[in-house]
Amino acid sequence: MRRDVFQAIADPTRREILGMIAHKSLNINAVSENFDVSRAAIYKHMKILAECGLLEIKQQGRERFCEGRLEKLNEVSDWVEQYRQFWEARFDSLDNYLKELQSKKKKHGKKK
Amino acid sequence: MAKRNDLEITRVFDAPRKLVFKVWSEAKHLAQWWGPKGSEIEVKTLEFRPGGIFHYTMSFGGGKMWGKFVYREIVEPEKIVFASSFADEEGNSIRTSFIDPWPLEILNTVTFTESAGKTTLTIKGAPINATEEEYNKFEEMTASMQQGFGGTLDQLAEYLLKIKE
Numbered sequence: 001m002r003r004d005v006f007q008a009i010a011d012p013t014r015r016e017i018l019g020m021i022a023h024k025s026l027n028i029n030a031v032s033e034n035f036d037v038s039r040a041a042i043y044k045h046m047k048i049l050a051e052c053g054l055l056e057i058k059q060q061g062r063e064r065f066c067e068g069r070l071e072k073l074n075e076v077s078d079w080v081e082q083y084r085q086f087w088e089a090r091f092d093s094l095d096n097y098l099k100e101l102q103s104k105k106k107k108h109g110k111k112k
Numbered sequence: 113m114a115k116r117n118d119l120e121i122t123r124v125f126d127a128p129r130k131l132v133f134k135v136w137s138e139a140k141h142l143a144q145w146w147g148p149k150g151s152e153i154e155v156k157t158l159e160f161r162p163g164g165i166f167h168y169t170m171s172f173g174g175g176k177m178w179g180k181f182v183y184r185e186i187v188e189p190e191k192i193v194f195a196s197s198f199a200d201e202e203g204n205s206i207r208t209s210f211i212d213p214w215p216l217e218i219l220n221t222v223t224f225t226e227s228a229g230k231t232t233l234t235i236k237g238a239p240i241n242a243t244e245e246e247y248n249k250f251e252e253m254t255a256s257m258q259q260g261f262g263g264t265l266d267q268l269a270e271y272l273l274k275i276k277e
Contacts, residue, residue: 006215006239079214080119083237089148091123091233097135097145098127 005075008052013037014045018054018068025067028057122234129226132233133189136222148172157203162186166194167203180205184219192222195240215239 009015013035020031032042046066049055053072058065125132135141139158147153151172158166166181180199186192197205197217205217217240225232 004215010239079239082214083119083218084121087121087235087237090146091121093145093147093149094132094135094233095123095125097141098125098132101131101135102127 003048003051003053005052005054005072006079008049008054009073009076011045011048013042014049017042017045017049017066018070021055021066021068022070025058025065028064028066031066119238120234120236122232125231125233126229127231128229129189129224129231132231133224136192137186137188142166142168159183160186165203167199178203190224193220194222195219 009018016035017031020026020034028043028046029039031046032039035042046055046057050057050066054069056067056069058067135145137160139155142158143153143155146168147170151170154169154171156167156169158164160166160183162183162185164183166183168179170177170179178199178201179196180203181194181196184193184195195217198207200206207214207216219238219240221236223234225234
């Protein structure tokens with residue numbers, strides 16, 4: 001399954017993890033201690049975040065740290081912009097079509 | 113209202129709501145306006161009911177693409193909720209390579225309101241994830257104001273900016 005940024009942010013735990021590592025890289029264990037769920041569950045979320053390109057896990061000596069790669073989140077804003085353009089264009093087209101339909105109706109009305 | 117990242121798009125149409133709703137719900141009308149400029153739409157299936165699908169092709173400049181809606185909720189003439197995606201000929205949702213990034217499926221909520229013979233159309237969009245489980249989580253996320261999220265994506269965008277600061 002392809003991983004993308006939308007999938008990454010769909011889960012509240014993952015968003016919380018992102019919030020924690022947004023400004024500083026943190027030891028993996030330190031991150032998982034902040035949650036009530038099991039460490040394994042947090043690792044799984046980190047793995048998904050890593051696969052989505054939003055987090056990188058780095059070995060430093062005996063410790064493992066996770067670092068945020070938040071520039072990836074720009075993809076979400078890019079998408080928002082594209083979605084807007086897409087619908088503005090559809091609405092233009094709808095507007096034209098409605099005008100066309102209604103002018104036809106009027107013409108038919110006048111014929112009688 | 114016209115914030116750049118606002119994912120709620122509104123437009124007023126000079127037509128009664130009944131007509132505007134109708135052109136969203138019938139194949140012969142959809143074929144006329146749905147689809148990017150310069151493209152031709154051919155409707156393969158239109159089942160305008162909750163759970164039903166709209167499956168169509170867009171042809172333009174020699175290219176051909178399939179698209180799909182799955183209707184989730186229909187309240188005539190007020191509201192249509194549907195998941196939209198690119199599709200293959202069999203109607204499976206697929207990703208497209210030429211717009212990236214783009215979610216596999218998007219949940220769209222369109223509302224129609226009428227005032228003085230004019231119709232205000234509002235569309236809200238949200239990405240849907242690959243599985244139903246994740247879809248539910250997205251719902252959960254939009255319901256949870258504590259997390260800094262609201263029902264619309266502009267709040268999501270704001271949140272994203274906030275954590276990036």
